[in-house]
Amino acid sequence: MNIHAIKAIYFFEMARTFRTLLQSIISPVISTALYFIVFGSAIGSRMVAIEGVSYGAFIVPGLIMLTVLMQSVTNASFGIYFPKFIGTIYEPLSAPVSYFEIVVGYVGAAATKSFVIGLIILATSFLFVPVQIAHPFWMLGFLLLTCLSFSLLGFIIGIWARNFEQLNLVPSLIITPLVFLGGSFYSISMLPPFWQTATLFNPIVYLVSGFRWSFFDTADVAVSYSLAAIFVFSVLCVSVISWIFKTGYRLKN
């Protein structure tokens, strides 16, 4: 195991984050703060409580998920796309590092960044709505697993993308709709029966549900399903990545 290489990639990527610290953190925090003000305080005060939780508090886990998913995908995809774009990828590709080490470095850095942003948003939410956390340990666990698995997805997108348009395509065309339809702002049980079933094919439902459970102890689907979903999703991403490195897909001529 080339530990020095993992550290080198990880800290090089984190340095990029620190160089752009303000943009990295300010913009997600501001946009979520706006959600809290509009949906949480303004509209939320006129909504009935869902499953005993005030609407303002109810949407907190969903909002954190929304940001964390987007951040994970964009950070990780940009993190590997940029070296490809400017050509510096030649160095990790010709270094004595395994693909596992490359992935740990890049995905680890992207996941760290979105994890920290998730925590900052959580802290921000306390300013606007009263939030309780029933299972703090599980809450952190779900957050971390989400950051990791979607950073893996982002890594794949970054390797696949040939240009900046493609890089933005997946987050805006797939992730955003799935998050909005994934029960971030409502409980699945509020949907008509058909859509309740259809929505079970949306992987993000399981994430939001599990994450919300860690806050309020109520869930749309069983927690074990949520964990299984994250696990299956991660395994899928890892398999795709190992295929990418075996074949050199979009990395080698």
Next chain:
Amino acid sequence: MDPIISVTALDKTYRSGQRALKGVSLEIRSGEILALLGPNGAGKTTLISMICGLTSPSSGQITVGGYDIVTDYRAARSLIGLVPQEVALEPFEKVLNTVKFSRGLFGHPPDAAYVEQILRQLSLWDKRNTPIKELSGGMKRRVLIAKALSHQPKILFLDEPTAGVDVELRKDMWDVVGKLKASGVTIVLTTHYIEEAEAIADRVGVIADGDILLVEDKDKLMAQMGIKELYIELQKPIKAIPPALASYDLWLAEDGGRLTYVYDTKAERTGITGLLTDLSAAGLALRDLQTSQSSLEDIFVDLVKD
């Protein structure tokens, strides 16, 4: 002695259908400076990229330091430092950090003293905290070299290191190359400047159109093709070569003022003494004499022509 790099029947066809290498075999000796000489598009970069693991061969085998580059890629790659043809650097990062990054990537613990030594040697120490994007083109190339040397490689690849580079950097670079060679590092450089190969290489490999045409000790190559020409400037032009000189391989310039004599430096007798005696016997007065040796350039042009 075993070669430090051994390339066997290496073939590469790009997805575009372009066949860039046609069954190339090559052995690179430990500690030598090998110049791969060839025109643009000959396949030099392709060959280096495959040795470094950046491009997958279509067929063939490569070992570096005895290690197969696929099955033993860690051991093989640890030995190699690569200075690529195109400048590719993270623009917002500082010089020192990117060099440290390279060292870590190749599995070495930090060594501030060594990194400082490299940066000083390449006149980069004063710029260590400058973001790369603020550096000139020549400085960026120095950074690439520093990165390649950061992990103390046994083999250094320099892909067209002097293309578009100022005199000062060229001098510094050959300085560094000389020191590396003295410490036992094997150096492989590609170039299409013949003078460069002539000036610093121990051996020269000529590559054109995906084929290695020859690999030869530079001195031997020069000697083999050691044809020399003697130019004889005459005081008075003549119309034709006097019959008394017919036995010599002589050639008269159009204006009649100069004779060119072609001879082989390795031959037992060059015939120069005889020629000079016979010239004065024929009543020709000499103004000046000059000799020239065929350069690698001539050899190269000869090889690539056919």
